[in-house]
Amino acid sequence: MICKECGAKIENLTRICPHCGGRALVDDELETWSFLADTAARKRHEMPAAIAPNEPTAPPADTAEQLAELERLRDYFVKYSNLYQVADDLRYIESGFSHPSFLFWGLAGGLAAALVYFPLSPFLPHFVWTYYFVLWAAVSAIGYLRAGRRYEHRAAEYAMLRRQAENDLHVMYNHCEGCFLPLEWTPPPRINRMIAALRTGEVRSVQDYIGMDAPMRAARSA
Template identity: 65%
Template sequence: MIYVRIRNKILPVRRDHMICKECGLKIEGLTRICPHCGERALIDDELDTWSFLSDTAAKHKRDMPEEIALNEPAAIPEERAAQIDGLQRMRGYFIQHNNLYQVLEDLNYIEEGVSRPSFALWLLVGGLVSALVYLPLSPFLPNFIWAYYFVLWGAIATIGYLRAGRRYEQRKAEYALLRRHAQNDLHAMYNACADCFLPLAWTPPPLINRMLEALQSGETSSVGEYILKNEPNSGKKLAA
């Protein structure tokens, strides 16, 4: 009997047993598919040796909900006074849900800071770590063989790069899942706004305020004219 740690749980496992990498349950027999959750099972030795290669981002991709479709904007009222009244009404509604826009902006900012791991960087790290480990021990070795150093260097660089790649894919999938939930919340909120004649990209309250000022001051004659003249770059990510 041996013991394997799965998701912070110590489980007793016999050599002829398999462990599911997703649910952590033991599987009898020789099947490679977990009967509990349908995922691929791993032998206990594989768990210790190859767990850093498993695709943990797959679960987030499976959990990805369908995107909520946006309603088409209503027709813009012809009268200027009706447009101003409608904008004031919509501004009050969207102000109540202003946090949804902020969530998407925060996710955009976070995702821009997530970059793929660099193999060149891991080669440098592997060389430095190997030197710190191997060179102090070299006087105590019967023969100073450089091949051992390069093997250690390659192992550290490769394993480190693979683990970093796995973390990158996992974080990327997590943010994609969070983004989809945030977008769906925003789309559902937009669809619930009655008689909304603005596209989603134009619904953030600061944009509505500037549009109202332009209409009330006579800078523009209609909402449609203002939108054509001032296509917002800031709203493109919301509509994506």
């Protein structure tokens, strides 16, 4: 056995450490503590490190070359359209998460306590409001804390999934040679609109298109 306080090894069949007087850990407790420590360490290391996307290269100067390169980039990124969709879906799911409301659980706890306490009140020797409020507080606190733990677990799980999806997206982007588009401009539908704008003469270059679209995107997000 091993002392819980000082870590000294205890040879005799005693649960009191002769060195410091602390309580000893028996084998089953040692296994439990080891399991908890391993689980905590694994949880801490589950979140992978973020992979940063590369900086875009300089775009070709000629419009015809830009069109040819845009078509090449579109053909490359269209093979990985599912990565964009997965990352967007996970961000959308995360945006719907909200921390449990203490007000909601206060009302729910009061209702649950009433449904339990008032039907039993005729059988109690004395109707005491204190018991009802204690039950109300207990139900509300337990429900709120359990909901909070579920929220934290779910949020951490989806944060890890989103990190993995974004890393896959960034790795795919980094493997594209000579990409002069920022990552957010690489979804194939956006490249198609860019190609159409260049072919119709709406813009003269990729830089003009990105600069023209930026104020409109800012206005839509405001």
